[in-house]
Amino acid sequence: MQPQAAKAMELKSLVGNRSCDECVLHxxxxxxxxxxxxxERLSGSVLARRPLERDxxxxxxxxxxxxxxxxxxxxxxxxxxxxxxxxxxIGFYFPGELIGLEGLGAGKFRVDAxxxxxxxxxxxPLSALERVAAQRPDFQRQxxxxxxxxxxxxxxxxxxxxxxxxxxxxxxxLHGLSERQQRLGRDPQQLHLPMSRSDIGSYxxxxxxxxxxxxxxxxxxxxxxxxxxxxxxLQPERLEALAHGDD
Amino acid sequence: MQPQAAKAMELKSLVGNRSCDECVLHxxxxxxxxxxxxxERLSGSVLARRPLERDxxxxxxxxxxxxxxxxxxxxxxxxxxxxxxxxxxIGFYFPGELIGLEGLGAGKFRVDAxxxxxxxxxxxPLSALERVAAQRPDFQRQxxxxxxxxxxxxxxxxxxxxxxxxxxxxxxxLHGLSERQQRLGRDPQQLHLPMSRSDIGSYxxxxxxxxxxxxxxxxxxxxxxxxxxxxxxLQPERLEALAHGDD
DNA sequence: CGATGGCTTGATACTGGTCAATATGGGTGG
DNA sequence: CCACCCATATTGACCAGTATCAAGCCATCG
Numbered sequence: 150m151q152p153q154a155a156k157a158m159e160l161k162s163l164v165g166n167r168s169c170d171e172c173v174l175h176x177x178x179x180x181x182x183x184x185x186x187x188x189e190r191l192s193g194s195v196l197a198r199r200p201l202e203r204d205x206x207x208x209x210x211x212x213x214x215x216x217x218x219x220x221x222x223x224x225x226x227x228x229x230x231x232x233x234x235x236x237x238x239i240g241f242y243f244p245g246e247l248i249g250l251e252g253l254g255a256g257k258f259r260v261d262a263x264x265x266x267x268x269x270x271x272x273x274p275l276s277a278l279e280r281v282a283a284q285r286p287d288f289q290r291q292x293x294x295x296x297x298x299x300x301x302x303x304x305x306x307x308x309x310x311x312x313x314x315x316x317x318x319x320x321x322x323l324h325g326l327s328e329r330q331q332r333l334g335r336d337p338q339q340l341h342l343p344m345s346r347s348d349i350g351s352y353x354x355x356x357x358x359x360x361x362x363x364x365x366x367x368x369x370x371x372x373x374x375x376x377x378x379x380x381x382x383l384q385p386e387r388l389e390a391l392a393h394g395d396d
Numbered sequence: 397m398q399p400q401a402a403k404a405m406e407l408k409s410l411v412g413n414r415s416c417d418e419c420v421l422h423x424x425x426x427x428x429x430x431x432x433x434x435x436e437r438l439s440g441s442v443l444a445r446r447p448l449e450r451d452x453x454x455x456x457x458x459x460x461x462x463x464x465x466x467x468x469x470x471x472x473x474x475x476x477x478x479x480x481x482x483x484x485x486i487g488f489y490f491p492g493e494l495i496g497l498e499g500l501g502a503g504k505f506r507v508d509a510x511x512x513x514x515x516x517x518x519x520x521p522l523s524a525l526e527r528v529a530a531q532r533p534d535f536q537r538q539x540x541x542x543x544x545x546x547x548x549x550x551x552x553x554x555x556x557x558x559x560x561x562x563x564x565x566x567x568x569x570l571h572g573l574s575e576r577q578q579r580l581g582r583d584p585q586q587l588h589l590p591m592s593r594s595d596i597g598s599y600x601x602x603x604x605x606x607x608x609x610x611x612x613x614x615x616x617x618x619x620x621x622x623x624x625x626x627x628x629x630l631q632p633e634r635l636e637a638l639a640h641g642d643d
Numbered sequence: 644c645g646a647t648g649g650c651t652t653g654a655t656a657c658t659g660g661t662c663a664a665t666a667t668g669g670g671t672g673g
Numbered sequence: 674c675c676a677c678c679c680a681t682a683t684t685g686a687c688c689a690g691t692a693t694c695a696a697g698c699c700a701t702c703g
Contacts, residue, residue, distance in 0.1 A: 229555055232640055237558045239551060251551045253544025259551060279537065283530055290526065296543045297500025303550040304486055304498045304506060308476055310557035311484045311601045313660080315691065346650065354558045356692055361651055377650085377700085393479055560692080562659065593682065603660060608683055624668080624682085 197272045207248065207262040207270060214252040216272045220244050223268020224343040226352075227260035238351040240302065241265075241344060243329055250299045265343035310354055312394070318353045319363040320391035323373070327382060338385065342378040367391075444519045454495065454509040454517060461499040463519045467491050470515020471590040473599075474507035485598040487549065488512075488591060490576055497546045512590035557601055559641070565600045566610040567638035570620070574629060585632065589625040614638075 198221065201207060207218055210230060225242040227249065239260050242248045248270075252258040282289035309321045323340065331337035342349070350357045364380075367373045372388050374381045382388055445468065448454060454465055457477060472489040474496065486507050489495045495517075499505040529536035556568045570587065578584035589596070597604045611627075614620045619635050621628045629635055 229551065231555070237555060239554055250544060251547040253540050254542075254546075254548045255544070256541075259548060275540075279533060279540075283533060283536060286526060286530060289530060289536075293500050293522075293526075293543075294503075295501075296540075296547075297497060297502070299501075300498040300543075300547055300550060301501045301506060303547060303554065304476065306554060307486055307550065307557065308478070308484060310554065311598075313601065313690090351558075354560065357650080358652085358693085359691060362691095365651070560658090604682080605661085605684085606659060609659090612683070 196274075196277070198269060199272065201264040201268050201270065203264055203266050205264050207264065208258050209261050210258050212258050214249065214256055214258050214275070216274045217250065217278065218248045218262070218270045218272055220246060220248065221269040221271050224265040225262050225268065225270075226265055226344060226348055227262050229260050236351065238344075238348050240306065241348075241352065244333060246302075247295050247299055250296055265348075306352075314394070315353075315355050315359050316363050316366065316396070317392060317394050318355065319349075319360065319367070320388055322349065322353060323367075323380075323382070324385075324389050324392045327385065327388075338382045340380050340382070342380065345378075443521075443524070445516060446519065448511040448515050448517065450511055450513050452511050454511065455505050456508050457505050459505050461496065461503055461505050461522070463521045464497065464525065465495045465509070465517045465519055467493060467495065468516040468518055471512040472509050472515065472517075473512055473591060473595055474509050476507050483598065484601075485591075485595050487553070488595075488599065491580060493549075494542050494546055497543055512595075553599075561641070561643075562600075562602050562606050563610050563613065563643070564639060564641050565602065566596075566607065566614070567635055569596065569600060570614075570627075570629070571632075571636050571639045574632065574635075585629045587627050587629070589627065592625075 201223070207225065208214075220242050222244050225248055226238050227240045227242070228236045229239050230236050239251075240248075242262075248262050249258050249260060251260065278292065282292050305325060309318050309325075312318050312321065326340055326342075327337045330340060344352075346360050347357045349355075350360045353360070355363075364373070364375050367388075368375045372382075372384045372391070374383055448470070454472065455461075467489050469491050472495055473485050474487045474489070475483045476486050477483050486498075487495075489509075495509050496505050496507060498507065525539065529539055552572060556565050556572075559565050559568065573587055573589075574584045577587060591599075593607050594604045596602075597607045600607070602610075611620070611622050614635075615622045619629075619631045619638070621630055
């Protein structure tokens with residue numbers, strides 16, 4: 150093999166398959182009917198699609214924010230690290246969701262983003278975003294919509310943490326995950342949790358033991374069945390009721 | 397006075413003074429060096445500036461979102477109401493901050509917005525926002541920045557609720573308020589809380605009694621002095637330490 | 644096969660929620 | 674101007690729920 154060919158292959162494997170076809174729910178391009186080629190043409194830059202293995206870091210808090218990232222497949226978590234060094238999970242991200250938008254205000258990321266499993270992200274440089282948005286009103290509108298959805302997810306998270314009962318928070322969390330699964334076209338009764346119990350605890354501001362007990366209780370009550378990180382919703386309507394505080 | 401003149405005056409008092417001069421920190425127009433006249437010219441629509449008295453509702457959850465609002469003076473709170481009817485304060489908004497962006501995802505407001513005191517808001521129709529942004533790259537960038545700041549405030553809120561100790565949450569809250577005061581060019585040691593104790597409690601997911609006890613404790617420890625809704629930071633550095641969990 | 648990390652389960656302590664009584668203060672009317 | 678009133682806030686006593694500490698389980702991997 151010629152050196153050039155080897156280099157090209159290495160590059161291809163690095164950036165992965167760049168087609169948007171697999172990116173089934175790309176929230177920016179699809180509804181605006183803008184293809185990757187068009188974005189690249191209008192923006193004059195190249196979109197990288199790269200694979201990340203479990204636990205690898207997509208970006209870190211403090212880094213200058215030059216791009217936004219969209220998970221194409223695989224889950225991510227974002228983590229805020231305070232001055233004492235203790236970490237808090239701020240968000241979970243699934244395919245089609247934009248990661249790290251909080252950084253747009255200051256131009257620096259405010260969280261670390263970590264892959265929860267083998268994942269692929271599409272990297273869209275901010276400059277490309279701005280150029281394309283200026284030329285394509287539909288795309289600009291999609292951009293605003295996507296940011297609004299990001300804020301809405303934060304709001305949902307705030308509402309979870311507002312619930313004082315651990316069991317309510319947990320029920321809301323599982324119910325929300327189920328809805329997101331459904332939106333991805335997957336079976337909403339069948340949840341494969343890509344995150345650990347301690348991630349869940351951090352996200353819900355509960356210690357890991359409380360999460361574990363809560364899941365066990367839900368299982369004892371016949372609402373769900375738990376087997377490690379796989380769980381099945383046996384009584385979705387009852388789970389939703391619990392999420393609403395009806396016990 | 398002629399009927400026309402009376403009508404004109406009534407209208408003027410309704411929409412208030414539309415000059416942006418008083419809107420000292422307008423986060424969209426100023427940094428992009430875009431004046432209100434220019435926005436109106438480029439967008440073909442008129443920006444309304446209207447006064448709201450204490451407790452009056454700016455918009456309600458569920459209403460179609462046609463505009464974004466910016467407080468020019470006066471504080472606001474946003475409230476999420478769940479299916480059981482119980483309310484949760486999701487955010488506090490001060491002059492220069494955009495209110496209700498969570499609604500952009502679904503095109504409907506997700507919260508109620510209520511004035512905490514006599515206030516004035518600038519109403520910017522989404523259509524105007526989009527048109528101006530498409531023509532003025534600086535303005536578009538400011539728009540993204542403003543949304544990022546909105547998400548960053550939600551993140552700060554999440555980090556507060558992540559703290560398990562009531563006293564830490566309260567300290568973070570006061571410290572954050574102080575910083576926001578400072579950014580508005582006001583004395584950061586002198587806080588006039590426009591919201592009630594129960595608003596604070598709801599925001600921090602604490603009952604009102606805990607808020608009250610927490611403030612009393614801070615006062616007993618000489619960190620702050622409290623007189624109703626007015627409070628003075630006596631030892632800001634110690635408050636910040638408490639916010640970081642150093643007790 | 645033992646070791647390791649992630650998860651579950653149990654016993655105890657303590658923070659903050661609940662219920663109740665009292666205090667404060669801004670606004671109203673005499 | 675004062676007295677009264679109501680909403681808002683403070684303080685106290687008690688109790689519930691969750692954090693903490695500790696032990697054991699289970700699956701995976703070397």
